[in-house]
Amino acid sequence: MSAVSDRLPAFPWDKLEPYKKTAAAHPDGIVDLSVGTPVDPVPEHIQKALIAAADSPGYPTVWGTPELRDALTRWVEHRLGAREVTHRHVLPVVGSKELVAWLPTQLGLGPGDQVAFPRLAYPTYEVGARLARAEHVAYDDPTELDPSRLKLLWLNSPSNPTGRVLSKEELTRMVAWAREHGVLVLSDECYIELGWETDPVSVLHPDVNGGSYDGVVAVHSLSKRSNLAGYRAAFLAGDPAVLGPLLEIRKHGGMMTPAPTQAAVVAALGDDEHVRVQRERYAARRTALRDALLAHGFRIEHSEASLYLWATRDESCWDTVAHLADRGILVAPGDFYGPAGDRFVRVALTATDERVRAAVARLTA
Numbered sequence: 187m188s189a190v191s192d193r194l195p196a197f198p199w200d201k202l203e204p205y206k207k208t209a210a211a212h213p214d215g216i217v218d219l220s221v222g223t224p225v226d227p228v229p230e231h232i233q234k235a236l237i238a239a240a241d242s243p244g245y246p247t248v249w250g251t252p253e254l255r256d257a258l259t260r261w262v263e264h265r266l267g268a269r270e271v272t273h274r275h276v277l278p279v280v281g282s283k284e285l286v287a288w289l290p291t292q293l294g295l296g297p298g299d300q301v302a303f304p305r306l307a308y309p310t311y312e313v314g315a316r317l318a319r320a321e322h323v324a325y326d327d328p329t330e331l332d333p334s335r336l337k338l339l340w341l342n343s344p345s346n347p348t349g350r351v352l353s354k355e356e357l358t359r360m361v362a363w364a365r366e367h368g369v370l371v372l373s374d375e376c377y378i379e380l381g382w383e384t385d386p387v388s389v390l391h392p393d394v395n396g397g398s399y400d401g402v403v404a405v406h407s408l409s410k411r412s413n414l415a416g417y418r419a420a421f422l423a424g425d426p427a428v429l430g431p432l433l434e435i436r437k438h439g440g441m442m443t444p445a446p447t448q449a450a451v452v453a454a455l456g457d458d459e460h461v462r463v464q465r466e467r468y469a470a471r472r473t474a475l476r477d478a479l480l481a482h483g484f485r486i487e488h489s490e491a492s493l494y495l496w497a498t499r500d501e502s503c504w505d506t507v508a509h510l511a512d513r514g515i516l517v518a519p520g521d522f523y524g525p526a527g528d529r530f531v532r533v534a535l536t537a538t539d540e541r542v543r544a545a546v547a548r549l550t551a
Contacts (some may be wrong), residue, residue, distance in 0.1 A: 188514040193316040198309065198522045208534045212514025217545040219475075219534045220518045222346070222493045224413040226467060226538075229460040232453045239449035244510045246445040247436045250278040254448045261455040262423045266378075266404075268390040274426040276398060277433055278451070279445045281418035282376055282407040286310045289372065290318035290502065292435050296338050296542060297321075300521040302331055303340040306348055306524045308374070311340050324524060328360055333367035344377040344386050344491035347523045347532040354387045365401050371430065372453075376407040376420070379461055381470060383490035390423060399425045409495060411461050412454040417447045423534040468493060471535045471542045487530070496520075506531045513548045 204218060209216040211516055249255065258276040262268045279285040287310050295318045303311035304323040317324035320338075325331055328339055333362035341360060343352035352360075357373075364371045373389040389395060390404050411413035424431060443451075454460075476486060476495055486499040499506050505520040510517055512530070518534070520527025537545070 189384060190317070190384045193319065194313060195309070197314075202519070203509070205507050206516055208508075208511040209514050209516040211529040214514060214544055215517045216291065217537060217541045217548070219537055219545065220516045220532075221287055222410070222534045222536050224410065226413050226464065227534055228413050228417075229454070229457075231457065231460070232414070232450050235453035236446045236450040239446040242445035244331070245444075245446060246442045248278075248440075248442050249273075250448050251445075251452075253452050254278060257322055257452040257455045258387075258421055258423065262390060265521070266388040266390045266423075267392070268388070268423070269392055269397065271423065272426075273391075274430065275423055277429045277436075278442055278448065279420045279422060279436075281409070282374070282405055283310055284418075284441070285405060286374070286420070287314045287317060287474065290314045290320050292432055293318075293370070295320040297514070298335060298336045301330060301338045301340070302336055304342055304345065305346070305526045306520075307340070307342060308346050309522065329363040333363075333385055335357055339364050339369050339371050339396050341371060341373040341374065341389065343373070344381065345488070345529065346374075346377065346428065346492060347494055347520065347530075348496040349377075349388045349489035349492040349494055351384050352383065354391070354393055357387060357389055361389055361395055361402060369401070371402045373404045376406050377410060377492040378406070379411040380465065380493060381491040382469065386491055386495060399427060400427070400544070403428050404475070408451060408454050408492050412463065413464065414450065414454065417450055419443065419447050419451045439550065467539075468535050471537070471539070474501045474542055474546050475533060475535065478546040482549040493535045495535070496530055497533055498530045500529060503531055515545050515548060 206386055255273040259271040270379045297319050299320040300323055301315035302322050302323045302325050305326055312322045361371055375388055378386045378388060388404055389402050394403050402420050405422055407420040479497050483500055486495055486497050489495045503521055507517060507519050518532040520530030
């Protein structure tokens with residue numbers, strides 16, 4: 187076991203514990219803006235769908251029910267503008283983090299292969315490469331990479347942590363470059379429903395992929411759009427030549443989305459109204475926190491989408507973390523997402539309205 191754990195970096199969140207204690211000592215309590223975990227209720231109709239499927243004594247299938255696959259294909263076409271999507275183009279997964287961490291292994295990557303991801307990125311991209319014993323490389327522009335050993339290219343738009351959105355032209359150029367060099371593109375689009383200053387585009391859109399899904403797979407999650415982080419509900423969509431073998435591997439590994447969760451996903455993807463309501467909640471929190479941070483002397487970069495504000499006081503991120511912790515506010519240091527983030531903090535919008543008001547009062551006092 188130690189041979190596997192020794193491949194992994196130290197768990198970064200442990201370093202935040204002393205600052206969490208400082209923030210928790212505030213007389214009015216902590217405002218935790220460090221982790222992007224939903225705090226609002228699961229919409230009632232989704233809860234009802236879960237409950238109605240609670241009597242599920244048999245094993246679910248890895249590929250999901252036909253109703254689930256219908257819901258996935260409909261949503262990909264309706265929301266992302268994809269065309270001619272069939273059941274072969276979709277695959278449910280048990281939350282997106284599991285997928286990101288184990289995908290290089292399931293693809294058969296190993297020593298000598300490379301996995302690439304943005305220079306500022308979700309740490310699990312690197313974890314997935316390490317678990318497979320593959321090499322990892324961070325990029326500013328993937329088309330400047332040496333493609334000779336590159337097997338898997340992660341795109342992330344909207345970005346975690348920065349909220350940056352890649353334009354349709356950028357995505358088109360990156361997909362074309364990857365195809366030219368035989369590199370599989372995995373596009374993490376889990377925040378695509380949360381564009382504030384721009385409308386994010388999927389790699390599944392025909393304007394990006396030219397009407398072909400060859401070598402292109404998108405990752406989507408219901409954790410943020412529908413407050414289903416606790417349900418572990420996500421899926422892949424794209425190239426059947428990639429998803430077919432993954433389905434077989436995941437069958438052998440027993441990677442099954444629970445049957446009640448599958449039913450809940452059908453309900454969630456069939457309704458746009460709850461997404462609109464949740465977007466309005468996050469938009470109001472974003473405006474309040476953004477204005478308060480700017481008034482407090484922060485500069486905010488990117489952040490045109492997603493559930494975070496990428497903010498700096500032009501100092502060490504840990505000095506900023508300490509400064510805010512003294513005011514009872516906990517944020518994530520930017521270097522959790524790569525050395526390039528060492529002067530930024532990530533401020534999550536995932537706190538209750540009451541806690542956001544508390545943070546705003548402390549920042550503007």
